[in-house]
Amino acid sequence: MVEEQRTTDERRWPWPAGAATGIGSMPGTDITEAQRIVLGELALPHLPELPGRGPGADLIGRGAALLVDLPVELYAGRWRIAGGPGRDLRRALDLWERDLDEMTEQAGEFTGTFKIQAAGPLTLAAGIELPIGGWMLRDPGAVRDLTGSLADGLREHVAQVRRRLPRATVVLQLDEPSLPAVLAGRIATESGLGAYRPVESATATGLLDTVISAVGVPVVLHCCAPDVPLDLVRAAGAAGVALDLGLVGNRLDPLGEAIDAGLGLFAGAAPTLPPPAGRAPSSAQVADRVRQLWDKLGFPRAQLAEQVVVTPACGLAGATDEYARAVLTACRDAGRRLAEE
Template identity: 45%
Template sequence: MVIATGIGSMPGDDQPAYDEALRVVLGELAPDRHGLPHLPEVPGRGAIASMTGRGLAVLADLDADLQPAGWRLTGTHGRSGVDHRRARSLLAQDLDALEEQAQGYAGAFKIQVAGPWTLATTVERPRGDKLLADHGARRELAQALAEGLRGHVADVRRRLPGVGRLVVQVDEPALAAVLDGVVPTASGFHRHRTVDLPEASQALEWVLEAIAETDAEPWVHSCASGVPWAMLRKAGARGLSADLATLAAADHDALAEALESGESVALGVVAALDPATRPTDGQLTESVLRWLDMLGLDPDGVGERLLVTPTCGLAGASPGWARRALALARATAAHVAG
């Protein structure tokens, strides 16, 4: 049975919008409706709810504050800025809402967190410029994220005791840019040096291994092009989440190998933004079936290892389209499953 899930983010700019996003996700992606529900993110609530703010809220033993230029580490443990404390409080508040709305929930569930390389491109060192510029800071950040995820996963399991399969999706939209050496410096006049593949892989290994050690399933998501999918599998990813439109020939091979090895592939086919012409679930089903046929894979053989998703997060969509996108993903998954 092919299933559907969301990438993570949903539209809205206040707490009622978050509560509504949670209701939509738990309803549209219920397990008995071919779905894998997830903890929604509503970044429209501000920096503390952004991908970076959410990631910093999970870190262990590293503190940060919010500057006019963005998030910056404080350099001293125990010196968390007020906005960092607010980010942690908001995450706890959102988990409270999940616990309340999902009472008695049993089945699989997914949570998301920004990956070490995306955080390294969006957080500054105490003295300025991105963490990406400092080898030691990059290493410390990845290890702090790994340790923080152990506690975060335990907290989610405590709140949702009926969850068996727990997926932790590591979001790495900036990974390809890091490897290509195209991330701008703080001044914008230069580019950060390319990070070599072994270092990039090692940082991800720490994070993905920490997830696996909690008996959760580590995935990596990116809707960018040029993502080294084969490297991510070697680093420990047991699920790959991609936008179908961004994939090159070699990417298709890597995803096919993942499916054939019993790992998960989440294929983004539903528009993340309100489209000028809304597709039908029949059209989306055809695109997934063509992809499987190109790879020589039988739809009946992939089962729940294949998931249908929006192409990226839905934060920029209208509330109506966000709900419709998840419904289309679910209907498409059901049709692919036959």
Template identity: 45%
Template sequence: MTIATGVGSMPGEDQHAFAEAVRTVLGELPELTHLPELPGRGVTATMTGRALAVMAGLGADLQPAGWRLTDAPGVDHRRARSLLGQDLDGFEEQAQGFAGGVKIQVAGPWTLAATVEKPRGDKVLSDVGARRDLAQALAEGVRAHVRDVRRRVRDADRLVVQVDEPALAAVLAGRVPTASGFHRHRSIDLPEASAALGWVLAAIEEEGAEPWVHTCAAGTPLGLLRGAGVRGLSVDLDRMSAADHDVLAEALEAGETVALGVLPTSAPSTVPTPGQVAESVARWLDMLGLDPATTGPRLVLTATCGLAGASDQWARRVLGLLRAGAAELTG
């Protein structure tokens, strides 16, 4: 049957909100729950802060311009690691006996390279050696992270690692601004982009987890992601090109997973029913010549992106709608 999951982020600004988010996702997403991310708690809880907390062998610190690599972890880097550890402890406690699938998220190497600065300034993206070092440090860190999560959720029947790459399309198109803001970093060649992603995805798969890539940015080359070794593609249904539809159909037919963003991250003026959610997905599958009865759990319904900016009420409701829509699609 088709199942539902969340992209990752949830609303909330403190640890009480995190505990409530864990209760919500465990209750609403029994087939494939996820470790919530609450960026509203501050910079150490953002996508970049979380990825740096996972990264192995490199230090970082927070500067006025943002995160910067350093020789040793600075105080904010240590805080990011501590917060991730607290979150994993809280998730582990509430997930005791949980036997469904578990998904964790981490920013990908190209989004990090476009966000984090080198020790002497400017983005990591500007230096080929720094790009390589960051991607390899992330791959090794993710490897250890997967082992830690698996130890904590021993009863889970599936472990997914979603690599978030919202900046990849901009990196490939040469649209990332330099530190001055007056110029743009040169575009990255496709072979290099694929190789760096491949290191991270291979580390995930070698640890027995499923590597997914999520992007809600139009223009991301999904074929490149498949070539780099993804086993799941998470995309926004409304931002796909004709070529994207073809790649997703090929992925489903090859036994890979497609997570389809079908509900908005903020409450619309007219909230769809589960039947309407199911109907929109059924129309898409029909366009591809696929039957929902044959795609099974390889087709996953999600929101279009994270829910950090949603109200608490909508965040809970959208997860319930996704689960009900998924059930109705193959009911």
């Protein structure tokens, strides 16, 4: 195909036509095997996340480990700002180093687009406690400090990945599952009897823009919750948004406007867990789901394969090894089907 001969600089979106990828998490604890599967199955591979390894491999702990001059620790099962680096932070950093070493070993000569993932500032603010108690979200100044620290940390993290993968095009996925709840004032206080004040949309846009502007690579914002604020995602400068298609519902107009404005879509079209006594969907079923949504939005089929990346609905950490591999294969083949139309 002609598209395969075009360079990344000649494409509007920084991924190959007909691409598929995973959201990030995979089952198990073996990073060598997980990276091998991702590289073998996907046209847009990613650095696997293995939360099954325990604290420090979870979304919040992994993201918090990237903060600059804001050390964290585990206390009563929650991450909080610490007085200095300790064993919990060292464990999280050791896991990162192990994963990056494996990525370098297996993908060091990779020449396509490669995706990495990290928690975004709003989700971290809703998941890390202040030393005096309460989520960082309660203190706007602390949230600003966290965002600046994360921007610095992700800038260096992305630069390190680019050094390790010198021939690849790196894309960063910011995971923001808490974003709609933060905007709506639905994050519960530590007592559970109340909720923190909503963060204004303009403030959230500025915080995300701070991080997106700092990293120097295209950013896809992932949110597997309903009511993803697509206008905010666009205003913050993201190149794409990753959604669970099962949560789009009838909110087609905002999605259509975002796509028309040029936002890439990572379409979560395959379930992360099999139905009872069921098996992974076929590539034809996954492709049909993406195609049906695209047709409802009214965009030309020729545009679909370039602007859309096929993904599972969310991470695959809760799946079996067999099901995770089958879903990634179905997404890969669905992307190819869409590119051939």
